[in-house]
Amino acid sequence: MDDYKITFDLIDTDKDGRISAEELVRLMEVLGRPITLDAAQAGVDRLDRDGDGRIDAEELGAFLTA
Ligand SMILES: [Ca+2]
Ligand SMILES: [Ca+2]
Numbered sequence: 001m002d003d004y005k006i007t008f009d010l011i012d013t014d015k016d017g018r019i020s021a022e023e024l025v026r027l028m029e030v031l032g033r034p035i036t037l038d039a040a041q042a043g044v045d046r047l048d049r050d051g052d053g054r055i056d057a058e059e060l061g062a063f064l065t066a
Contacts, residue, residue: 002061003064004057004060004061004064004065005057005061007060007064008057008060008061010027011023011024011027011060013026017056017057018052018054018055018056019044019054019055019056019060020044020054021037021040021041021043021044022037022040024040024043024044025037025040028040047059047060047062047063049062
C-alpha cells in the first residue's frame with residue numbers, strides 16, 4: 001500500500017473514501033493546529049480536481065507526490 005493511502009485512511013475517519021472539510025478540521029485539531037471550517041474548505045477546494053468538493057485518494061496522492 002502506498003504511503004499516501006495510509007495517510008488518507010487516517011484522515012478519512014468515516015471511511016467513505018473522501019476527505020471532507022469537516023475531516024480536515026478534525027485532523028488539524030489532532031495535530032494541534034486548529035483551523036476554521038472555512039479554511040479547511042479552502043484547502044479542500046485547492047486539492048479538489050474533479051470538483052466534487054471533497055478529496056479522494058487520487059487527489060491526495062497527486063498533492064503529496066507533486
Ligand atoms: Ca470521509
Ligand atoms: Ca474531488
